[in-house]
Amino acid sequence: MSRQQTHRLAVAVFTVVAAIVVVPIIVVILYVVWLGLPAMSWAFLTQPPSNGMTEGGIMPALVGTIVLTIGTALVCMPLAIATAIYLAEYAQDNRLTRLIRLAIVNLAGIPSIVYGLFGLGAFVLFMGLGTSIAAGSLTLGIMTMPVIISTAEEAILSVPQQFRTVSLSLGATRWQTIRHQVLPHALPGMLTGMILGLGRAAGETAPILFTVAAFYLPQLPKSIFDQTMALPYHLYVIATQVPGMPLRQQYGTALVLLLIVMTMTLVASLVRSIMRRRREW
């Protein structure tokens, strides 16, 4: 076989392999949409489950997931952004900084079920929060931190160095420079990372298993110290724990969860591409 033939064969094989990776993704999404759509209705989204969860809607789980996502954002955003500012603007290249980076890489790699154990040990039992929205938000928030730190740091670092130099040379302090020059320009990138991170958190099941999720709770939570239903756990429950559960409801629930997460991913990439076009440097 000549060298050119080898090249052509390689390209052909690689194209097929790339298709093997990508086609199932499309099939999976279309499959869920196709089988989930018949369940979609206003009542499905706004009614609590009824008749042993085999009828009715998913309203409490939907609300629970939204509440948990907001809670997650409140927990992780201030800390993650402060950490990112520290790493990008203040940290020197020394042993401490390398240790911080090692910690972040490892936080990102800890299995979600281990976060669930930590949340159970630390927030539910030690801090006495009980299985509650507070405990679940703290657990999810800490789990989401590393993603948001990495993307926020990258966004801050992508602001050109001249912006800082000019601001400092005009007599602005370091913090004034960060506050008025760096952060506004880094905002779109930071926003993208946050939405992506929160989208992941919204779809997580393992961290909320022992920290917040209720099997069946038709009424809405009244405070952050109450349990709540959540979509990912609800999907797990109706798929495996409820005998005689109609498949239509299961696919419907999966579709709603998928739509929430994919909408957030989509919004994130929209923010990114719009801001990229507007960028002045």
Add this chain to the structure above:
Amino acid sequence: MAATEELHGAGTHRQAKAAPGSRRWGEIIIEGVIQIAGISAIVIIALIFLFLLREGLPMFLDIPLRQLFSTQWYPIEDKFGLAPLLYGSLLVTVGAVVIALPLGLITAIYLGELAPPWQREVLKPIIEVLAGIPSIVLGFLGWVALAPLVQALGAPTGLTAFTGSLILAYMSLPTIISIAEDALYAVPKEYRDGALAIGATQWQTIWRVVLPAARSGLLIAVMLGIGRAIGETMAVMLVTGNAANIPPFGPGIFFQPVRTMTATIAAEMGEVAQGTLHYNVLFGIGIVLFVITFAINSLANRLVGLSGGRRTRGGQL
């Protein structure tokens, strides 16, 4: 803000001379808070380990090692042999890597070196979408749709290690592809130009020049993919059948139900009373998982340092 935070900030402030009084104090506080936040990641990971130890240490103290390594996982009879769970996790992860490795690396090479730009524009967002699909949704599909297919292939049941591996492989593909692509991208353009200039085909350039130059980055991609696979919980719990036994070695080894460490924690924690040995053992399994992923990620992080300070994460931006 508390007075203690002001104290922390005072030593770190350097350029306050020109600023008027109140603003200066405001900045000192803010910069102090930022410095403290900087080390929060270290504090958090230490806390996670401490809390796991607090609840899980009795497993290592109260159960003889010989029993921990035995093959009998019968928590009701106080038999806590971890071997079947370790074996289950290992089997599913190995299967996932065997599937994901060629798919991921080849796709990364295709996207980075061979694909026309329009294909890249279409394919990369699709792979990003895969990264965003919740594991419970994939697990659910594995449970209702993929398992019957696997059974139709002739396995005694559809809920097998192979079913888990297949789903895990796809779940770790976005990680592997994105990091491997970064690694390929980091290979200097001069290498490619040089090879092409002396008459190599594009394929020879990729195979003999680009891949060897990117090998440490590719290794990192594989390691982080493994780390992702071994810690996955919900999808695996739904599709691997959760039988805590060691399937006999043979050609059908991947087509037996197994039970992983992660699935064991998720399935049993809800049913145990706090403070029982069983409860401690589930936290102990958490410690084992923590240590395994910590080792993999630290090693990968070290390799990143060795291969020229590139960063492993944030490939999306």
